[in-house]
């Protein structure tokens with residue numbers, strides 16, 4: 001039996017408000033607990049997106065009623081909400097996990113058409129609160145330049161390419177305040193795996209950033225010391241949606257991250273200390289998260305089992321890792337003195353989760 005601290009996932013999509021048939025704060029935080037995760041930070045690309053006091057209240061009220069583990073909620077950067085320091089608005093960033101900026105994809109109200117729209121966010125968002133950038137390849141280089149120009153920390157979401165990890169390494173060596181995360185699917189899958197994931201439905205292989213080459217994946221593993229956090233980018237869509245003519249990108253990941261990484265520990269691809277650093281110590285520091293006293297995760301490190309969507313608590317009903325043999329299973333999660341999960345059963349009631357900015 002191994003005892004781990006309560007793990008932190010700084011990048012999840014819980015689909016509330018607006019798409020609770022895919023996930024909500026109840027099912028998503030249940031999946032988190034089953035995965036050994038006691039804090040989730042939720043992304044703002046919901047319907048409506050979370051970008052002002054009213055929409056933040058929508059998400060936080062739902063979370064307060066339903067969450068079974070601790071949570072934070074990001075606000076999204078849009079073209080017209082960068083006045084973070086205007087009178088009466090100073091409090092808003094303090095209630096949010098951080099600011100999420102979508103720098104290359106377009107997301108309705110979270111659309112930032114050109115870099116002049118990035119500037120006021122970098123100027124006005126409080127420097128002691130996190131900014132997370134969804135930025136791929138060259139737009140990531142632009143995000144790093146913004147971190148340098150405005151001399152403030154920026155966290156790069158889900159890096160997947162060799163050029164990205166090498167650029168972050170170079171930026172850090174020059175003192176730029178950039179941190180980053182990588183997702184299990186970019187460490188354990190390449191684009192060659194898409195046919196096997198798809199089972200004849202190409203939509204199942206769709207994820208952003210896209211699965212990359214073996215050379216990219218090898219570069220991520222070789223440069224693990226540059227990577228601050230492991231994050232799932234848990235992006236649940238139902239199997240019917242994934243198999244439709246217009247499949248949305250995204251993979252679920254809350255219930256598979258720990259078994260996959262424990263298997264890699266068993267294979268000597270990383271150490272347990274590195275796992276704890278990237279799933280607890282570093283995200284706790286980067287996102288300025290409170291202590292969770294009397295909180296731990298008990299793992300049976302010798303349990304060999306098969307990943308099965310049918311056993312998962314996420315509402316989406318599928319996983320790109322279906323049928324994988326993994327070694328290491330979450331047995332029990334104790335959160336703030338209470339057994340929240342044990343032997344496949346969620347024991348924390350809805351509403352037990354606390355807001356990390358509460």
Ligand code: NCD
Nearest residue numbers: 013207208233235249250251
């Ligand atoms: C994300 C989602 O489904 O919300 N999908 C994904 O593939 N990561 C959206 C996104 O970040 O592009």
Ligand code: ZN
Nearest residue numbers: 011043233235
């Ligand atoms: Zn995401």
